[in-house]
Amino acid sequence: MADIRVICAIGRSGQLGLHGGMPWEGRPERAYTEDVERFFEITRGHVLICGPKTVASFPDFAHADRTIVTIRSSDRPQDVLARFSDRVVYVGGGPAVWDVYAKFVRHWDINTLPYDGAADTWFDPAWLLAGGDHSRS
Numbered sequence: 001m002a003d004i005r006v007i008c009a010i011g012r013s014g015q016l017g018l019h020g021g022m023p024w025e026g027r028p029e030r031a032y033t034e035d036v037e038r039f040f041e042i043t044r045g046h047v048l049i050c051g052p053k054t055v056a057s058f059p060d061f062a063h064a065d066r067t068i069v070t071i072r073s074s075d076r077p078q079d080v081l082a083r084f085s086d087r088v089v090y091v092g093g094g095p096a097v098w099d100v101y102a103k104f105v106r107h108w109d110i111n112t113l114p115y116d117g118a119a120d121t122w123f124d125p126a127w128l129l130a131g132g133d134h135s136r137s
């Protein structure tokens with residue numbers, strides 16, 4: 001099995017997205033620019049699997065030094081992950097993707113940014129426990 005990870009950034013209340021982009025897109029403060037730099041640094045050389053809207057939100061240069069793969073709801077997660085069994089795979093979202101792939105993820109890297117504004121896409125903390133044992137009462 002591939003080494004399956006997530007790297008994402010959230011606002012103070014779990015904000016993830018707005019109008020197809022990051023809610024804080026274009027903000028010049030250091031916290032935001034450093035987050036983008038860190039994302040590209042950490043995913044460099046690895047596989048990044050994402051839904052079509054998230055892939056569309058990446059700049060062209062992002063494709064040069066990482067393997068970005070658009071995944072669809074018709075793809076079986078096990079088949080997608082089996083294609084990259086000797087690689088580090090980052091599951092890049094969005095939420096419908098994490099709903100399904102969270103149970104395979106062994107490492108979550110979540111940067112909480114100082115953002116308090118609007119969003120239309122939200123982080124679900126249940127994803128963090130999706131790989132666990134649900135039989136406890």
Ligand SMILES: NC(=O)c1ccc[n+]([C@@H]2O[C@H](COP(=O)([O-])OP(=O)(O)OC[C@H]3O[C@@H](n4cnc5c(N)ncnc54)[C@H](OP(=O)(O)O)[C@@H]3O)[C@@H](O)[C@H]2O)c1
Nearest residue numbers: 008009017020021022051052053054071072073093094095
């Ligand atoms: N803050 C962050 O770190 C972060 C990270 C990622 C995304 N975002 C934000 O999130 C928003 C985009 O997310 P989104 O969810 O709206 O769109 P998305 O990235 O296109 O992801 C959802 C799509 O993934 C596809 N998909 C692939 N495998 C699937 C599966 N097994 N089950 C269900 N769907 C699957 C589906 O496309 P089909 O129906 O066409 O198959 C689904 O519509 C943007 O605003 C983006 O900026 C933020």
